[in-house]
Amino acid sequence: MNRRLTLSSALLISLVALGSSCGEDEADLTIYSGRTDDLIGPILDDFSKETGIKVEVKYGQSADLALLLDEEAEAGRDNVDVFISQSPGAMGYLEDRGRLATLPSNVLELVPTEVRDDEERWVGLTGRQRVLVYNSDLLDAESLPSSVFDLTDPEWKGRIGVAPGNGSFQDFVTAMRITEGDDATIAFLEGLAANDPVTYENNNAIVEAVARGEVEVGLVNHYYNYRRLVEVPDSPTANHVFDEGDPGALLIITGIAILEGADGNEDALKLVEWLLGVEAQKYFADETFEYPLAIGSTPSSGIPSITFADVGGIDFSDLGAGLQRTREMITEAGLAG
Amino acid sequence: MTSRAEAGRFPRQLGVVAIAALFVAPGLLVVWRAATFGGSAADTLAELREPALRSLQLALLVSLSAAILGTTLAWLTTCTDLPGRRVWRVLLVLPIALPSFVGTTAILAGFTPGGFLASIWEALGAEPPRRIRGLFPAWLLLTLFSYPFVLLPVSARLRALRASLDESAQLLGASAIERFVRITFPQIRAAIVGGTLIVALYMLSEFGAVQLLGFDTLTRVIYATRQVDRATSFMAAAMLFAASLAVVAAVRAGYGRVATDVRAGTGPARLVRLGWAAPFALLVCVGVVAVGIGAPLSSLITWAARGIREGRVSLGDLLTPIQNTAQVAVLTAIVTLLVVLPVAISAIRHRDVAGRAASVAIVAGFALPAIVIALSIAVLALNTPTLNRLYQTMPLLIVAYVVHFGSQALGSVEQGVRAVSPAVLDSSRLIEPSWWRRLLRIELPLMRNGLVAGGGLVVLAVVKELPATLLLAPIGFRTLSTDVWASFEEGFLANAAVGSLALLAVSGTLSWLLVFRDGVTRDL
Numbered sequence: 001m002n003r004r005l006t007l008s009s010a011l012l013i014s015l016v017a018l019g020s021s022c023g024e025d026e027a028d029l030t031i032y033s034g035r036t037d038d039l040i041g042p043i044l045d046d047f048s049k050e051t052g053i054k055v056e057v058k059y060g061q062s063a064d065l066a067l068l069l070d071e072e073a074e075a076g077r078d079n080v081d082v083f084i085s086q087s088p089g090a091m092g093y094l095e096d097r098g099r100l101a102t103l104p105s106n107v108l109e110l111v112p113t114e115v116r117d118d119e120e121r122w123v124g125l126t127g128r129q130r131v132l133v134y135n136s137d138l139l140d141a142e143s144l145p146s147s148v149f150d151l152t153d154p155e156w157k158g159r160i161g162v163a164p165g166n167g168s169f170q171d172f173v174t175a176m177r178i179t180e181g182d183d184a185t186i187a188f189l190e191g192l193a194a195n196d197p198v199t200y201e202n203n204n205a206i207v208e209a210v211a212r213g214e215v216e217v218g219l220v221n222h223y224y225n226y227r228r229l230v231e232v233p234d235s236p237t238a239n240h241v242f243d244e245g246d247p248g249a250l251l252i253i254t255g256i257a258i259l260e261g262a263d264g265n266e267d268a269l270k271l272v273e274w275l276l277g278v279e280a281q282k283y284f285a286d287e288t289f290e291y292p293l294a295i296g297s298t299p300s301s302g303i304p305s306i307t308f309a310d311v312g313g314i315d316f317s318d319l320g321a322g323l324q325r326t327r328e329m330i331t332e333a334g335l336a337g
Numbered sequence: 338m339t340s341r342a343e344a345g346r347f348p349r350q351l352g353v354v355a356i357a358a359l360f361v362a363p364g365l366l367v368v369w370r371a372a373t374f375g376g377s378a379a380d381t382l383a384e385l386r387e388p389a390l391r392s393l394q395l396a397l398l399v400s401l402s403a404a405i406l407g408t409t410l411a412w413l414t415t416c417t418d419l420p421g422r423r424v425w426r427v428l429l430v431l432p433i434a435l436p437s438f439v440g441t442t443a444i445l446a447g448f449t450p451g452g453f454l455a456s457i458w459e460a461l462g463a464e465p466p467r468r469i470r471g472l473f474p475a476w477l478l479l480t481l482f483s484y485p486f487v488l489l490p491v492s493a494r495l496r497a498l499r500a501s502l503d504e505s506a507q508l509l510g511a512s513a514i515e516r517f518v519r520i521t522f523p524q525i526r527a528a529i530v531g532g533t534l535i536v537a538l539y540m541l542s543e544f545g546a547v548q549l550l551g552f553d554t555l556t557r558v559i560y561a562t563r564q565v566d567r568a569t570s571f572m573a574a575a576m577l578f579a580a581s582l583a584v585v586a587a588v589r590a591g592y593g594r595v596a597t598d599v600r601a602g603t604g605p606a607r608l609v610r611l612g613w614a615a616p617f618a619l620l621v622c623v624g625v626v627a628v629g630i631g632a633p634l635s636s637l638i639t640w641a642a643r644g645i646r647e648g649r650v651s652l653g654d655l656l657t658p659i660q661n662t663a664q665v666a667v668l669t670a671i672v673t674l675l676v677v678l679p680v681a682i683s684a685i686r687h688r689d690v691a692g693r694a695a696s697v698a699i700v701a702g703f704a705l706p707a708i709v710i711a712l713s714i715a716v717l718a719l720n721t722p723t724l725n726r727l728y729q730t731m732p733l734l735i736v737a738y739v740v741h742f743g744s745q746a747l748g749s750v751e752q753g754v755r756a757v758s759p760a761v762l763d764s765s766r767l768i769e770p771s772w773w774r775r776l777l778r779i780e781l782p783l784m785r786n787g788l789v790a791g792g793g794l795v796v797l798a799v800v801k802e803l804p805a806t807l808l809l810a811p812i813g814f815r816t817l818s819t820d821v822w823a824s825f826e827e828g829f830l831a832n833a834a835v836g837s838l839a840l841l842a843v844s845g846t847l848s849w850l851l852v853f854r855d856g857v858t859r860d861l
Contacts, residue, residue, distance in 0.1 A: 030812060036823035037815075038832060058729075059823055060807040063564040064708065068715060068808055075719035077728070093564055137450070165561035198470070201548040201557075204828050211449040213467045227828035230649075231640060234451045327565045331384075 034062025062090035078261025101263035148248025152191025161218035189333035357695035363713035407487025432629030434844035438545030443633035487532035531748030581704030644831020746791030753787020
């Protein structure tokens with residue numbers, strides 16, 4: 001008993017000591033990132049090495065971090081400088097709540113006008129294209145539809161996977177509302193619902209279900225199947241891209257913004273510029289299989305090239321704001337089940 | 338004597354009330370926000386009816402099956418001559434060590450073409466299942482991921498039973514089953530009910546598995562609407578909180594009256610000989626371990642091996658998260674015991690109203706999804722002067738863990754408190770006047786089984802906790818579960834698998850060191 005007591009107190013004391021020695025050096029820049037460590041951590045390390053600006057990052061889901069940033073600002077706390085979002089929805093939420101600072105024009109002009117905020121509060125970093133992932137054992141590429149609207153045809157009954165609760169599906173529906181109008185969008189959602197699609201929580205789950213053959217096709221972002229093929233090389237899954245200009249081929253933006261409380265922070269601006277620079281954009285293209293957005297950057301060789309005209313002149317800044325109505329429309333069509 | 342006890346009563350109750358306030362604070366904030374956020378309550382309630390019924394359905398089914406499975410396995414590994422029972426005791430706890438989203442993802446992936454599980458099916462000449470969704474798979478997997486919540490307290494209780502009654506019954510010719518039903522069962526009933534209640538509340542707050550299996554419960558609604566429709570999200574969370582308070586209060590009022598002989602055992606009873614039933618018992622254990630932990634492991638090992646072979650994984654990155662995880666888990670377990678013990682003593686020994694109300698508050702908190710508790714605690718800390726200095730520091734993270742997981746320790750700690758009989762307390766007062774020496778030298782050793790089991794459950798829970806860790810941890814504080822989540826989120830399966838295996842190793846090592854090592858819970 002005594003020996004054990006000594007042992008456990010020694011353990012306890014060493015733990016507490018560890019805890020107190022854990023405090024790191026003060027960082028110059030605090031980032032909340034909805035993009036995970038695997039995707040963006042290495043390039044942030046490079047930024048610190050190159051510029052000498054120390055960064056600290058809190059990773060999480062974009063929606064949760066946006067909520068937290070809003071609560072922090074509400075309580076008058078402003079020690080976060082930069083927000084990096086996986087989807088326009090979370091970014092739009094913070095913009096609506098008045099939590100984002102205006103970006104200077106020299107930063108905004110690093111990307112085409114289509115992929116930056118009209119109110120000049122965020123810029124796009126990378127893009128992910130909406131695609132139809134399909135099981136290549138069960139289907140031929142030629143048999144796949146040219147437009148996302150074709151998925152409302154009864155021949156697809158029970159064969160489609162969707163993630164109606166996921167940010168990227170909601171962004172896709174919002175974009176469809178903008179380009180095609182609410183009536184056409186409601187008709188599409190009801191037609192899709194009538195085909196009894198199987199619902200999933202996120203893109204990964206859909207790609208996996210398609211691989212398993214639980215469904216034959218699924219509406220996802222292009223990136224997830226590329227990632228899966230790296231991890232599971234014999235996966236019978238492939239991407240099908242809808243025709244140019246089809247709302248099913250939308251480019252989903254991951255964006256970056258400076259928080260209101262860090263307005264004018266030089267280090268923060270430097271980070272935004274650096275992430276839109278040649279080295280970082282090449283990293284996103286080659287390592288995470290995404291579309292780089294900075295003017296003059298090119299996607300990785302294995303990825304079909306894309307021009308911004310492909311996805312139409314969509315005003316991405318509307319994506320966040322209209323999200324609540326989008327969700328209502330998805331639910332009313334009977335899809336959120 | 339009486340006057341001194343009376344004098345100590347007021348401050349003690351005050352302390353217990355303060356602890357209760359800490360535990361109900363997140364729930365109250367949710368109710369307040371649900372009431373003030375506006376939106377049509379009638380519409381929202383109509384929208385929430387179906388998911389709420391599904392939540393209740395899942396909670397009922399899983400808690401029932403987990404109670405039966407957990408109790409059976411506890412009896413087999415504690416009271417019988419089951420071959421290899423010391424190994425089974427450790428293996429059978431492992432299914433709760435993996436976060437449910439990891440276990441479920443890994444099993445689902447195992448059935449994709451080329452997956453280990455799919456290849457077993459094919460080797461048996463069967464078509465691997467394509468559709469793994471809805472109530473049945475959710476019930477099956479969650480039963481296998483949650484029965485240890487019953488197994489652990491029941492095992493602890495069984496080990497502490499007095500052999501004399503059982504032996505007398507045996508001499509009088511009672512069969513093993515008869516003795517279990519008439520003598521053992523009444524004495525372990527409280528432990529079964531406590532564990533089952535935890536399972537039921539866990540099911541109400543479960544998110545990882547139900548979302549992946551497409552079973553649309555209230556928790557899924559809370560997540561899906563948390564940013565785009567906050568009124569609905571808070572309304573759903575308030576519903577969960579109200580339901581769990583009612584369930585916990587009712588259950589505790591019911592079984593609080595059951596009198597049991599809780600004195601610590603004098604020695605282990607003779608083991609029941611399984612005889613011809615031994616192969617069947619072994620088959621049950623093998624089956625449970627194979628599906629609960631073997632199936633997820635098969636996918637994790639496949640991914641990890643492929644990643645390591647292709648040089649896509651660097652193991653050195655894991656040192657910091659392993660150290661952080663172990664450290665915060667052990668610290669939280671200690672703090673949780675310190676917070677929960679006074680409540681248990683107050684409720685059981687003194688039968689205070691305050692103590693009993695605090696117990697209900699502690700247990701009911703477990704039904705709130707972790708994301709709700711985490712955000713609530715963030716809001717409370719941000720808006721309270723002085724406390725806001727603790728925002729995103731280790732102490733506040735530990736507070737959040739304690740609030741979320743106090744329920745898991747409480748049942749076992751209560752069993753520990755019950756193990757100190759009034760007679761022992763009375764006589765100890767005569768020989769040892771100092772209360773703290775009494776506590777240290779007489780009471781704590783007698784309570785040890787319960788405390789150790791409670792602390793062990795908290796360790797296992799903290800190691801896999803995700804939402805509160807993501808939001809409330811100090812910036813840059815990486816744990817294994819945050820690493821694993823991030824990798825799964827973006828499909829970095831090899832990294833996720835290696836992290837999951839490390840997580841399992843940390844859980845296994847800590848629980849072996851702290852709970853299961855021979856001698857830690859046996860030699861009273």
